[in-house]
Amino acid sequence: xxxxxxxLVSGSGSNLEAILTxxxxxxxxxxxxxxxxxxPSVLALERARSAGVPSVVVDHKEYASREEFERAMLAxxxxxxxxxxxxxGFMRVLSPTFxxxxxxxVVNVHPSLLPAFPGTSAQTQAFDYGVKVAGxxxxxxxxxxxxxxxxxxxxxxxxxxxSAEDLRRRILEQEHALFPQALQWIAEGRVxxxxxxxxxxxVTLASEDxxx
Ligand code: GRF
Numbered sequence: 001x002x003x004x005x006x007x008l009v010s011g012s013g014s015n016l017e018a019i020l021t022x023x024x025x026x027x028x029x030x031x032x033x034x035x036x037x038x039x040p041s042v043l044a045l046e047r048a049r050s051a052g053v054p055s056v057v058v059d060h061k062e063y064a065s066r067e068e069f070e071r072a073m074l075a076x077x078x079x080x081x082x083x084x085x086x087x088x089g090f091m092r093v094l095s096p097t098f099x100x101x102x103x104x105x106v107v108n109v110h111p112s113l114l115p116a117f118p119g120t121s122a123q124t125q126a127f128d129y130g131v132k133v134a135g136x137x138x139x140x141x142x143x144x145x146x147x148x149x150x151x152x153x154x155x156x157x158x159x160x161x162x163s164a165e166d167l168r169r170r171i172l173e174q175e176h177a178l179f180p181q182a183l184q185w186i187a188e189g190r191v192x193x194x195x196x197x198x199x200x201x202x203v204t205l206a207s208e209d210x211x212x
Contacts, residue, residue, distance in 0.1 A: 013044025
């Protein structure tokens with residue numbers, strides 16, 4: 001299936017670019033219907049423009065409440081025909097009401113090996129903690145912060161000579177490979193999020209489905 005993708009961004013957009021490159025090179029079966037930024041004048045918007053992909057700013061500061069902000073985002077995404085959402089450095093937490101519009105169809109990349117170091121500045125948190133292995137996680141999004149079911153992870157070593165910036169860069173390189181790959185698994189129907197009443201949702205592999 002071709003993913004009709006919306007990509008939510010807040011900053012530099014290097015993960016957006018990795019997704020767009022994967023699409024144009026045929027490694028990811030998706031169409032980027034819309035890039036939506038909650039911040040004006042970010043590099044991600046320029047990257048979208050140079051790739052010829054539609055983009056829009058919905059600035060959270062212009063709305064009185066999260067509900068209104070999310071309603072405005074939802075209107076833009078729905079009128080663009082977006083069915084799946086990739087959060088690529090999007091720095092706002094999404095409410096259950098918003099997520100319900102894309103059930104099991106919102107995917108995030110986070111720069112740590114979750115469940116370690118959720119939240120902002122995860123790479124610095126890991127570096128300051130003194131971990132010897134760091135990495136990134138692609139996961140389905142639920143109502144918590146970086147808490148949804150994990151699809152894939154990539155680990156990187158922390159070298160004695162690393163600065164926090166070195167580590168951030170090494171993790172980011174892995175994000176650029178892992179995020180498009182995980183989205184492609186979804187496009188191929190190989191993984192999906194399965195909600196479980198009263199329990200944590202899980203990621204199911206297609207092959208496991210076939211065995212049931
Ligand atoms: C990435 O490290 C992402 O995991 C985190 O913010 C960073 C965004 O980078 N949430 P970019 O905007 O994709 O370049």
